[in-house]
Amino acid sequence: MLKETIQKMLNQQLNAELYSSYEYLAMSAYFESENLSGFSNWMGIQSREEYGHAMKFYNYLLEARGTINFSQIDAPKVGWKSVEGVFQDTFKHEQKVTESIYKLVDQAITEKDHATNIFLQWFVTEQVEEESNAMKILDRIKLIGDNKSGLLLLDHELGRRAAAK
Numbered sequence: 001m002l003k004e005t006i007q008k009m010l011n012q013q014l015n016a017e018l019y020s021s022y023e024y025l026a027m028s029a030y031f032e033s034e035n036l037s038g039f040s041n042w043m044g045i046q047s048r049e050e051y052g053h054a055m056k057f058y059n060y061l062l063e064a065r066g067t068i069n070f071s072q073i074d075a076p077k078v079g080w081k082s083v084e085g086v087f088q089d090t091f092k093h094e095q096k097v098t099e100s101i102y103k104l105v106d107q108a109i110t111e112k113d114h115a116t117n118i119f120l121q122w123f124v125t126e127q128v129e130e131e132s133n134a135m136k137i138l139d140r141i142k143l144i145g146d147n148k149s150g151l152l153l154l155d156h157e158l159g160r161r162a163a164a165k
């Protein structure tokens with residue numbers, strides 16, 4: 001049986017993952033409007049992956065006989081000025097997600113909720129990957145600088161990203 005605090009935090013994380021999905025979808029739209037279809041593809045897949053994360057929390061809450069509390073999903077902040085700006089936001093966002101996952105783990109440990117702690121370990125590992133992916137692309141963008149053909153090459157590469165099975 002889930003304790004009150006951890007249940008509340010799991011619900012907040014469900015909302016945060018849905019927000020992530022929404023934000024990446026907004027980024028996908030931004031790239032499409034800039035004719036960077038490869039970047040747009042990458043973000044579209046990222047958005048669906050985040051929806052998958054939300055569903056993991058949803059399923060866990062149900063399985064643990066918890067209560068699902070749906071709350072309002074904030075609108076993503078749009079108005080990016082550059083490709084680099086988008087990936088700076090992506091990296092910052094993933095760092096924030098990591099922080100909230102860590103807080104969840106801390107709470108699970110405090111409550112001696114071993115099942116939730118184990119459930120959360122997948123997300124701890126996933127966040128290492130998420131931060132690393134965002135950082136790698138951000139570094140590439142910085143390296144490319146004002147070189148348009150470099151940007152198109154990266155766009156082509158990101159266009160090949162396929163959804164994880």
Ligand SMILES: [Fe+2]
Pocket residue numbers: 017020050053097
């Ligand atoms: Fe996520």
Ligand SMILES: [Fe+2]
Pocket residue numbers: 049126129130
């Ligand atoms: Fe991922």
